[in-house]
Amino acid sequence: MLETTIKKVLVTEEEICVKSQELGQLLTMEYADKNPLMVAILKGSIPFFAELTKRMGTHIEMDFMVVSSYHGGTQSSGEVKMIKDLDTAVEGRNVIIVEDIIDTGRTLLYLKELLLHRKAKSVKIVTLVDKPEGRVVEIDADYVGFTLPNEFLVGFGLDYDEHYRNLPYIGVLKEEVYQTNV
Numbered sequence: 001m002l003e004t005t006i007k008k009v010l011v012t013e014e015e016i017c018v019k020s021q022e023l024g025q026l027l028t029m030e031y032a033d034k035n036p037l038m039v040a041i042l043k044g045s046i047p048f049f050a051e052l053t054k055r056m057g058t059h060i061e062m063d064f065m066v067v068s069s070y071h072g073g074t075q076s077s078g079e080v081k082m083i084k085d086l087d088t089a090v091e092g093r094n095v096i097i098v099e100d101i102i103d104t105g106r107t108l109l110y111l112k113e114l115l116l117h118r119k120a121k122s123v124k125i126v127t128l129v130d131k132p133e134g135r136v137v138e139i140d141a142d143y144v145g146f147t148l149p150n151e152f153l154v155g156f157g158l159d160y161d162e163h164y165r166n167l168p169y170i171g172v173l174k175e176e177v178y179q180t181n182v
């Protein structure tokens, strides 16, 4: 069973639900009549993206990007690679990037600069989790769900070697999981 490999739960399903409602309402007010383009960074942001966008009571559009900075495991490689680009032109658009987590900040710095270079009118970042202790470049999210300590987290989109994304909460794995392969 998936649950038996979890050492502790840091953010419950209920807490994520309440926070998404709060952020959804805030974005609804701030983006009323702006028709924002909401960009999910695949795959990790999918559960949060679904949770957040269904709570926005204003017109939005959706698009998806795949970038990679991790190559499996728990360490960042430091290099950001574009794997799937947007289908939508962003020139003149108000863009909201939706991320699962900011750690070093490299992924979001790369994405924000790319979208501004393409002449987006505005680029804001909403992230489910912020781990400020991990930062190596200067960037911050405009909207943060939960600020958490520098641990390797799984669940609600966050994976360990592609597993655990489907957990309905955010937690930390037992050490033994990293010794044997799942």
Ligand code: 5GP
Pocket: 044, 069, 070, 076, 099, 100, 101, 102, 103, 104, 105, 106, 107, 108, 151, 152, 153, 154, 158, 159, 160
């Ligand atoms: P950054 O570029 O800010 O270092 O990291 C961005 C990406 O690294 C995230 O979108 C996520 O895919 C991955 N990442 C960073 N920290 C964690 C973590 O604690 N757990 C998991 N599963 N992925 C992480």
Ligand code: MG
Pocket: 041, 042, 043, 044, 045, 099, 100, 101
């Ligand atoms: Mg991500």
Ligand code: MG
Pocket: 044, 070, 158, 159, 160
């Ligand atoms: Mg990952």
